[in-house]
Amino acid sequence: MTVFRTLLLLCVLGVTSTCAFAANTAPNKASKPPAKSVPLTAEDVFQLYYNRTWIWKDGAGYFAAKGRDFKAWSGEGTGSYGVGRWFVTDPGKLCFRATWYAKTGNALAVTCFSHRKRGNTIFQKREPNGDWYAFKTSPASADDEYSKVRPGDYATAGYNRMRIKWSQKK
Numbered sequence: 001m002t003v004f005r006t007l008l009l010l011c012v013l014g015v016t017s018t019c020a021f022a023a024n025t026a027p028n029k030a031s032k033p034p035a036k037s038v039p040l041t042a043e044d045v046f047q048l049y050y051n052r053t054w055i056w057k058d059g060a061g062y063f064a065a066k067g068r069d070f071k072a073w074s075g076e077g078t079g080s081y082g083v084g085r086w087f088v089t090d091p092g093k094l095c096f097r098a099t100w101y102a103k104t105g106n107a108l109a110v111t112c113f114s115h116r117k118r119g120n121t122i123f124q125k126r127e128p129n130g131d132w133y134a135f136k137t138s139p140a141s142a143d144d145e146y147s148k149v150r151p152g153d154y155a156t157a158g159y160n161r162m163r164i165k166w167s168q169k170k
Contacts, residue, residue, distance in 0.1 A: 033125075034132055037118035039091030045115055046088050048122075048136070048146070053154040061096070062155035070096045073158035078103060081162035092116060093127070101166055122146070 040048075049063040059074030063086050070086040073079065084098030095112040112127040115135070124135035124145070136146035 032132075033116050034118050034121075034123050037116035037123060040115040040117055040122065041092070042088045042090050044117075045092055045094050048115070049086070049088075049094060049149065051153075052149050052151055055148040055150065055154060060155035060158060062153045062159075063096075064153070070098055071155050071159045072096075072098065073155060073162045079162045079165065081159045081166070082109075083159070084108075101163070103166065 050065045051063070053060050053062045056074065059072060061070060061072035061082075063070060068085050068087060070084050071082070073081045080100050080102035082098035082100040084096060086094065086096040088094050092115040093112055094115065095110060097108065097110045099106050099108050113130075114125050114127055116123045116132070120138040121134050122136040123132045125132045134144070136144050140147065
């Protein structure tokens with residue numbers, strides 16, 4: 001593998017791991033789906049994300065209803081940005097397919113999260129090797145990851161900043 005491809009692969013892995021930062025560090029982990037939980041329907045997953053932005057530790061991803069467009073950015077320092085589409089599938093899976101651009105080049109990546117429900121709690125796990133954790137509770141808890149999923153577009157400004165940054169470096 002060439003040095004460029006190795007660096008590009010590391011960049012894509014870094015971006016997609018940033019997208020799931022909370023999923024990888026959440027405290028309520030389990031290797032199997034939560035007992036007596038059931039997968040969300042595609043409609044339930046759609047309602048969780050459409051026209052909303054998931055705010056990450058150092059970036060954000062916007063799930064537009066129109067055309068199911070997905071725009072994201074990550075990392076103020078070196079940074080990257082992604083553009084593509086998001087989609088939901090049964091049973092209970094959200095995915096986004098995006099081309100990510102960074103200093104080292106660009107690469108296509110597909111990132112997916114599964115969702116299950118037990119009682120008033122929705123659990124989430126990054127596929128394929130993430131751990132299940134409480135994503136959204138009712139009544140809502142201040143430390144719910146879902147509290148970082150907000151109505152509206154809070155990602156496009158950062159996306160545009162990164163896009164301009166990398167277009168000027170060429």
